[in-house]
Amino acid sequence: MKIQDAKVIVTSPGRNFVTLKILTDQGVYGIGDATMNGRELAVVTYLQDHVIPCLIGMDPRRIEDIWQYLYRGAYWRRGPVTMRAIAAVDMALWDIKAKMAGMPLYQLLGGRSRDRVMVYGHANGADIGETVEAVGQYIDMGYKAIRAQSGVPGVKDAYGVGRGKLHYEPADAALPSVTGWDTRQALNHVPKLFEKLRDTYGFDHHLLHDGHHRYTPQEAANLGKILEPYQLFWLEDCTPAENQEAFRIVRQHTTTPLAVGEIFNTIWDCKDLIQNQLIDYIRCTVVGAGGITHLRRIADLASLYQVRTGCHGATDLSPVTMGCALHFDTWVPNFGIQEYMRHTEATDEVFPHDYIFADGHLHCGETPGHGVDIDEEKAARHPYKPAYLPVARLGDGSMWNW
Numbered sequence: 001m002k003i004q005d006a007k008v009i010v011t012s013p014g015r016n017f018v019t020l021k022i023l024t025d026q027g028v029y030g031i032g033d034a035t036m037n038g039r040e041l042a043v044v045t046y047l048q049d050h051v052i053p054c055l056i057g058m059d060p061r062r063i064e065d066i067w068q069y070l071y072r073g074a075y076w077r078r079g080p081v082t083m084r085a086i087a088a089v090d091m092a093l094w095d096i097k098a099k100m101a102g103m104p105l106y107q108l109l110g111g112r113s114r115d116r117v118m119v120y121g122h123a124n125g126a127d128i129g130e131t132v133e134a135v136g137q138y139i140d141m142g143y144k145a146i147r148a149q150s151g152v153p154g155v156k157d158a159y160g161v162g163r164g165k166l167h168y169e170p171a172d173a174a175l176p177s178v179t180g181w182d183t184r185q186a187l188n189h190v191p192k193l194f195e196k197l198r199d200t201y202g203f204d205h206h207l208l209h210d211g212h213h214r215y216t217p218q219e220a221a222n223l224g225k226i227l228e229p230y231q232l233f234w235l236e237d238c239t240p241a242e243n244q245e246a247f248r249i250v251r252q253h254t255t256t257p258l259a260v261g262e263i264f265n266t267i268w269d270c271k272d273l274i275q276n277q278l279i280d281y282i283r284c285t286v287v288g289a290g291g292i293t294h295l296r297r298i299a300d301l302a303s304l305y306q307v308r309t310g311c312h313g314a315t316d317l318s319p320v321t322m323g324c325a326l327h328f329d330t331w332v333p334n335f336g337i338q339e340y341m342r343h344t345e346a347t348d349e350v351f352p353h354d355y356i357f358a359d360g361h362l363h364c365g366e367t368p369g370h371g372v373d374i375d376e377e378k379a380a381r382h383p384y385k386p387a388y389l390p391v392a393r394l395g396d397g398s399m400w401n402w
Ligand SMILES: O=C(O)[C@@H](O)[C@@H](O)[C@H](O)[C@H](O)CO
Pocket: 037, 170, 210, 212, 262, 312, 313, 314, 315, 316, 339, 389
């Protein structure tokens, strides 16, 4: 069996997605996601100019060998572009293998560990009142776990506050828009939000919060400690994690569970965090961290230390990644939770899929493969539009972490 052809499809049904389709000489094809929000075309070039020519003629059944070939063979290891390109190939090859086996992907991974996958949705609002209302709407929709973000007084376009109720897309302009940040205000405000949420809805639902890399380790430790009475499911990205040691400071001061990993690309980015038990949830996902082959390795390492998974699932991860993630989540023994930010109708039309949402959970389908396809004709109706993620500046004009 041979890879006969491969192509990259760029489509923008409301936001940009980069999709790889690998075709074999036996008529079976596989689909992979290669989207990197705000830097999409870098991965397109990497795939078209440097990966596809090497793939033609290879045996698509040799998933592990092709992974090693692309990782070791590039010589320049790791990084978000390389690892997304590898991820796209890996997803497409698992899709092909599962289609050939006539099985849904989770069966090839080892079979079902659970009946359904708990997800969390994103509730947000311009202020505490609006956010509390939005959380109520998610509870009414059946969600068991909800992430809550609110506008912060004096902060322009605070992270996590969307324009619509169900959809949030931060990459919103042809050049990066400038948002604000004020740690003092956030430290005053965020605990009030969670106090109000617990007063209003009690403790039956899981509540989550994303710090989006904004706090120093000391500030993050302080926030984690103040939030303890509200029993969060997790506090995410409380401080930047390039320096994995930074989490020790946070960890030493709070029992609030910590999650990190949406911008990690390999096991090396989280090895120390996991081995030193500095986190509770690892948020790497299929597209960001080298595909199913590599994510499985990360999850296995995490399982030794009782660290559970919590795959990133924002809208910039296409339905293809969501499909793969759900098969992974259905199998992985140390599953924690899955993020689920709904795609728009236009996106769902371009990517027909068999996963469904019911009662606060997602269910992967039983179609052979990962269960997500691309309608190329519909995809062609939505040409690429440059869209950048925002940047953040402090009140005095200094650049900060968005
Ligand atoms: O937890 C999350 O979902 C976020 O941190 C994302 O919304 C993130 O900002 C986007 O994926 C960036 O593209």
